[in-house]
Amino acid sequence: MRNWIEDQNTELAEKVKEAKQKVLAAKDKEKSLKQKMKDDIANAIIAKDGASLSISEHEAIVSHIKSEAAEAHAEVLESKSMLLKSNQMSDAVRIQPIFVGHGGHVYWKLNCSAKTDVLHQSIGKGDALTLDEKWFALDADAKETIEKHISSLRGKKLRV
Numbered sequence: 001m002r003n004w005i006e007d008q009n010t011e012l013a014e015k016v017k018e019a020k021q022k023v024l025a026a027k028d029k030e031k032s033l034k035q036k037m038k039d040d041i042a043n044a045i046i047a048k049d050g051a052s053l054s055i056s057e058h059e060a061i062v063s064h065i066k067s068e069a070a071e072a073h074a075e076v077l078e079s080k081s082m083l084l085k086s087n088q089m090s091d092a093v094r095i096q097p098i099f100v101g102h103g104g105h106v107y108w109k110l111n112c113s114a115k116t117d118v119l120h121q122s123i124g125k126g127d128a129l130t131l132d133e134k135w136f137a138l139d140a141d142a143k144e145t146i147e148k149h150i151s152s153l154r155g156k157k158l159r160v
Contacts, residue, residue, distance in 0.1 A: 026072060030073055033069045036063035107124055119138070
């Protein structure tokens with residue numbers, strides 16, 4: 001079980017890294033296109049021996065570069081949205097369990113393969129000397145019973 005969780009976490013980290021690289025590449029492309037626009041205008045002025053460009057020539061250069069820059073900006077936005085989606089935590093990796101019971105019983109809810117599984121982790125007494133960790137997958141009946149028990153305990157805690 002731990003190996004699978006670590007594999008899922010590693011896979012998510014790789015996806016996030018790829019998404020960040022795509023964002024950086026798209027931003028660099030956008031910057032280079034803006035610089036290209038400045039360079040093209042300067043080169044056109046130099047080609048005319050320092051004479052200023054006509055309005056139509058200037059607009060033609062600017063509109064061409066702006067269309068390329070708009071495409072680059074769309075790539076930046078798309079890659080940023082991919083990054084936001086991939087920055088979400090893997091369903092296999094949870095920071096906190098859904099319920100911690102007495103006697104070293106911990107319940108975890110995993111959202112994987114289009115169904116929700118509840119796992120029961122028994123850690124014994126919980127001290128470092130007698131740590132005896134065991135994992136159990138709960139069937140549908142046990143899952144309902146545990147969820148009802150958890151909701152009733154949470155209700156009691158709220159009333160106090």
